[in-house]
Amino acid sequence: MIDFLKKYQNKKFVKNTYFIVGAFVVAFALNLLIFESMNFGQNLKTSVLDSQNTLEQQTEDKKADIYIEEQNGKLFLKNSKEISDLQSISFSLVYDNSSIENLEVNSTIGETQIIGEKWSGIETVIINANVENIEKNSILAEIKIQKKENIAFTAINLTNANFIDKQENIFNLTTSGISL
Incomplete structure (x- = not known):
C-alpha cells in the first residue's frame, strides 16, 4: 500500500x-x-x-458598409467602402409604419425593385446596377419619406444587406440606420 x-x-x-x-x-x-x-x-x-484620431477620422472608420445619411433634409443611402464587379445590391428597410406615410427609394446606379407590401414597415429593396464599380462614399440611392403629422421622432434601419458580384458571389454588408 x-x-x-x-x-x-x-x-x-x-x-x-x-x-x-x-x-x-x-x-x-x-x-x-x-x-x-x-x-x-x-x-x-x-x-x-x-x-488617437480626430473625431472625424473615428466616425469615418466606424461607418457601416452601407448607411443612411441625411443631407439638406434628404436621405441618401451611401457606401463607406469601394464595391467592384457589382451586379446588384439588396437590403431591407425597417421603419415604424405608424409614423411614416410614404417611403420611396430611387437609385441613380440602376433599376430599383421593392419587394413586399408597401408601407408595411419592412420593405426589401433590390438595386440591379448599371455600373460595375462604385467608389467609396458614393450615393447608392435616395430615400424619400413623408412623416405623418405630429410625429417628432422616428427611425429607419437597414438590415439584411448584401451585394452580388458578376460571378454570382454574395457578400454580406454591415448596415446602420438613422434617427429622424
Whole structure:
C-alpha cells in the first residue's frame, strides 16, 4: 500500500512539474513576442498616442458598409467602402409604419425593385446596377419619406444587406440606420 502511495505522489509531482515548466515556457514566449523588438510584437502593441484620431477620422472608420445619411433634409443611402464587379445590391428597410406615410427609394446606379407590401414597415429593396464599380462614399440611392403629422421622432434601419458580384458571389454588408 505504501508503494502505491509513493508512486501516486511521484506521478503527481512529475505532472505538477511539467505544468509549471510549461507555464514558464508560455510566459517566456509571450514576453519575447510582445515586449521585445520583434515585428510580431510591434504589430500587437498599441499606444494611446498612436490610436488617437480626430473625431472625424473615428466616425469615418466606424461607418457601416452601407448607411443612411441625411443631407439638406434628404436621405441618401451611401457606401463607406469601394464595391467592384457589382451586379446588384439588396437590403431591407425597417421603419415604424405608424409614423411614416410614404417611403420611396430611387437609385441613380440602376433599376430599383421593392419587394413586399408597401408601407408595411419592412420593405426589401433590390438595386440591379448599371455600373460595375462604385467608389467609396458614393450615393447608392435616395430615400424619400413623408412623416405623418405630429410625429417628432422616428427611425429607419437597414438590415439584411448584401451585394452580388458578376460571378454570382454574395457578400454580406454591415448596415446602420438613422434617427429622424
